[in-house]
Amino acid sequence: MSLVSDSDTFSLRSFLVRYGFLVIIAAFFAFFSLYTGSFLSGTNLLNIIEGSSILLILALGMTLVVALGGIDLSVGIAFDMGAAFAIVAMKEYDAAWYVAILIGIGGGVLVGLLNAFLVVKLSVSPFLATLGTFFIGSSVQRIFTGGGGPISHRQAPMEYRNLAIGDVFGIPSEVIIAAVVLLIYFIFLERSIFGKRIHAIGLQKTAALVAGIKVNKYIALGFIIAAATCAIGGMIGSANLRMFTPLAGFSYLLDAIAAVFIGASIHPHGRPNVPGTLIGVLFLGMVANGLNLMGLDFNTKDALSGLILVGALAIAVAQKRLR
Amino acid sequence: MSVNSTIAAGHSATLRRAALVGYLPLAIFVVLLVYLSFTAPNYFSFQSLDLILRQAIPTVVVCLGLSAVVMAGGNDVVSGGIDLSIPATAVLSAAIIADQVTNHGTPIALALAMALIAALLVGAANAVLVVRIGMTPLLATLSSSVAVVGIVKVITSSRRINVDHPAVVWLRDGSIAGVSVGVILTTLIFLIFFFAVHRTRWGMNLQAVGGSRDAAEISGIPTGRFLSQSFVVAAFAGGLASMFVLARGSGSTPGTEENLLLEMVLATFLGAAFSPRRVVTLWGAVLGAVLVTALSIGFKSIGVNVFWTGCIKGALILVVVASASLSLKASARGSAG
Numbered sequence: 001m002s003l004v005s006d007s008d009t010f011s012l013r014s015f016l017v018r019y020g021f022l023v024i025i026a027a028f029f030a031f032f033s034l035y036t037g038s039f040l041s042g043t044n045l046l047n048i049i050e051g052s053s054i055l056l057i058l059a060l061g062m063t064l065v066v067a068l069g070g071i072d073l074s075v076g077i078a079f080d081m082g083a084a085f086a087i088v089a090m091k092e093y094d095a096a097w098y099v100a101i102l103i104g105i106g107g108g109v110l111v112g113l114l115n116a117f118l119v120v121k122l123s124v125s126p127f128l129a130t131l132g133t134f135f136i137g138s139s140v141q142r143i144f145t146g147g148g149g150p151i152s153h154r155q156a157p158m159e160y161r162n163l164a165i166g167d168v169f170g171i172p173s174e175v176i177i178a179a180v181v182l183l184i185y186f187i188f189l190e191r192s193i194f195g196k197r198i199h200a201i202g203l204q205k206t207a208a209l210v211a212g213i214k215v216n217k218y219i220a221l222g223f224i225i226a227a228a229t230c231a232i233g234g235m236i237g238s239a240n241l242r243m244f245t246p247l248a249g250f251s252y253l254l255d256a257i258a259a260v261f262i263g264a265s266i267h268p269h270g271r272p273n274v275p276g277t278l279i280g281v282l283f284l285g286m287v288a289n290g291l292n293l294m295g296l297d298f299n300t301k302d303a304l305s306g307l308i309l310v311g312a313l314a315i316a317v318a319q320k321r322l323r
Numbered sequence: 324m325s326v327n328s329t330i331a332a333g334h335s336a337t338l339r340r341a342a343l344v345g346y347l348p349l350a351i352f353v354v355l356l357v358y359l360s361f362t363a364p365n366y367f368s369f370q371s372l373d374l375i376l377r378q379a380i381p382t383v384v385v386c387l388g389l390s391a392v393v394m395a396g397g398n399d400v401v402s403g404g405i406d407l408s409i410p411a412t413a414v415l416s417a418a419i420i421a422d423q424v425t426n427h428g429t430p431i432a433l434a435l436a437m438a439l440i441a442a443l444l445v446g447a448a449n450a451v452l453v454v455r456i457g458m459t460p461l462l463a464t465l466s467s468s469v470a471v472v473g474i475v476k477v478i479t480s481s482r483r484i485n486v487d488h489p490a491v492v493w494l495r496d497g498s499i500a501g502v503s504v505g506v507i508l509t510t511l512i513f514l515i516f517f518f519a520v521h522r523t524r525w526g527m528n529l530q531a532v533g534g535s536r537d538a539a540e541i542s543g544i545p546t547g548r549f550l551s552q553s554f555v556v557a558a559f560a561g562g563l564a565s566m567f568v569l570a571r572g573s574g575s576t577p578g579t580e581e582n583l584l585l586e587m588v589l590a591t592f593l594g595a596a597f598s599p600r601r602v603v604t605l606w607g608a609v610l611g612a613v614l615v616t617a618l619s620i621g622f623k624s625i626g627v628n629v630f631w632t633g634c635i636k637g638a639l640i641l642v643v644v645a646s647a648s649l650s651l652k653a654s655a656r657g658s659a660g
Contacts, residue, residue, distance in 0.1 A: 122648070132638070136637035136641075142633070143628070299476040310469075317458045
């Protein structure tokens with residue numbers, strides 16, 4: 001219907017509607033490049049990508065849950081459990097590195113199972129269910145570590161440490177892991193019949209049910225797969241420091257939510273989606289990196305990144321609404 | 324027995340079961356409180372009741388604010404009304420007062436005015452994000468609370484600021500006719516909220532908007548305006564809570580907002596589970612806040628490891644919310660047939 005009016009005259013409004021958020025990204029990119037000399041260098045850009053890998057993994061898990069119409073406030077707990085289970089398995093039980101990785105994923109699955117049980121069996125809303133999981137998971141970590149002290153494992157096998165510090169042809173292994181997870185999620189969520197069903201459930205649960213989709217099974221599996229994904233992120237984090245840091249996953253929660261919603265806002269139909277989440281994660285990574293390079297004091301940096309987060313989300317959502 | 328009466332008996336049995344499941348949260352609390360009263364020394368004394376009420380004050384006040392938002396926005400946690408930034412706002416206001424009074428020697432009344440204005444600004448920002456821009460309240464207030472906490476860090480340099488101003492000390496220790504000043508003031512704030520929400524035209528319209536936005540819109544109520552006002556009211560409640568936050572902590576401490584947020588959400592939705600229709604109410608929120616504090620203090624006084632508190636609170640919120648939603652489901656099934 002807008003073919004005639006928009007095709008021959010340039011309209012700022014329709015331009016912003018289509019590319020508003022990309023303009024913001026470009027503006028920040030240009031600003032950081034001009035303001036700090038080191039931002040626009042190959043190593044720094046690789047730093048941004050490497051620094052965004054763990055967040056991307058968590059945000060992908062979040063994308064799955066949000067696409068199903070829920071939200072997962074316990075991604076940080078799954079992250080912590082992945083790290084804790086893997087580190088403890090190696091330190092206390094001398095597990096081989098690949099066994100430790102499987103056990104770590106198992107730790108995440110436990111968190112996902114609890115969420116799935118609460119949401120599907122007890123029909124608690126995802127927000128409150130995962131909030132409860134968050135309380136319980138945080139408390140369990142405090143009890144287990146006697147108040148939140150880290151569990152370090154200096155003699156972690158090299159193979160495990162390579163999750164974070166290794167590289168293949170110069171590409172850091174965490175980037176490769178994140179890329180693999182990204183690819184799997186993309187095929188699964190955007191290019192398969194399962195993805196179609198997941199989006200159908202998120203859009204209209206009742207309609208999906210009537211259409212014969214096993215809604216509860218998908219929701220349960222969604223929480224479990226998301227938590228297992230977050231556990232992978234947790235293991236990368238622990239491989240880097242060779243220790244399990246209790247409650248470390250919490251710091252990713254808000255960024256993961258923000259990345260998913262930024263991604264949903266730049267999608268033509270406002271749906272959470274894998275490429276959008278990637279853009280959201282890279283945006284947040286770029287801002288964090290740029291503010292670091294500007295050499296601001298720690299508190300100012302926190303305040304600025306909070307304000308940028310609000311502004312970016314507002315613009316992304318406004319863009320979606322103008323459409 | 325005829326077929327009809329058998330079915331009817333079946334229905335009433337389902338309904339009875341629904342009612343029983345619905346009483347579960349209250350029953351759990353009663354059992355816990357009775358247990359504590361036998362094990363904790365002097366648990367049911369006037370002093371410990373006074374202590375519980377005084378400890379509960381900041382949570383009660385922020386819960387009143389959250390209730391207003393939930394009433395205007397509807398009960399759904401994700402798509403309906405929620406304001407997660409109230410505790411951050413309270414901590415912002417507390418930081419402003421502490422910084423002004425202790426570091427700049429500003430008179431406390433002026434500092435309080437500045438703090439309240441800052442709180443109102445946060446509320447207005449939330450209103451713009453939700454009503455004008457169309458962000459979901461959960462996302463809008465979660466991100467604004469991060470920004471507010473960042474601003475608090477700039478104001479306080481992430482340090483604790485002590486406040487020993489007589490007004491704050493009076494708020495903490497003072498009492499009129501044996502009742503703490505804080506408790507009296509909070510009761511007053513509750514009564515004002517109660518009157519505004521349940522006895523005025525504004526309150527009726529506010530609840531109508533939350534009940535069904537479409538229906539309210541059709542009846543000619545400017546729903547956007549009421550939603551906006553609810554966020555401003557909530558932020559104002561956060562601003563008022565700042566004085567009690569200062570009094571409870573004898574100053575502003577970084578990180579206070581996290582625990583306050585957890586307690587606010589727990590108490591408000593716990594309160595909803597107590598109400599017959601499972602909706603958020605002012606009474607329910609206050610009851611929830613007091614009960615949660617009573618349990619926290621009770622567990623502390625019988626020497627339960629403090630690390631367990633989060634676990635207990637998390638389990639409580641899950642049991643309460645699950646039994647509420649299960650009983651709602653069962654009663655829908657019982658009355659539908």
